Amino acid sequence: MPIIKLRETDFEQQCIVCGGTRAVLLRDLQAGVTIAAGVADPDVIALPPCLKCGACEFLIRSPAGPTTTAAVAGTRDDRAQSHRLLVDQLHARLTREGRTSVVVANASGDGRATAPASEVLGTT
């Protein structure tokens, strides 16, 4: 799961199942996933399956608002916070570039969206 490094067109990620590292292209991603017929979660980014083991992982953006905990450099909390910041940066970039799922793009203000089943099928 951990994002190791966010680059211009991709990021380096370590698979939580097999431990392998890989480059995930940003063009293969979108912000938001369909979680049920016509219902989307705009905070989630689905990663393509791991090429080695097939694991499917998801990244979840932090809740809105400033982080309230301070992390000490080099600790587990520090690495977790670094990962969260990278996920938030990635989510913001995808959203800014308009790479959101169809259902999320049609969302009303509450972040949860409904859409006709035909649109949901189109996002998978």
Ligand SMILES: [Zn+2]
């Ligand atoms: Zn794997």
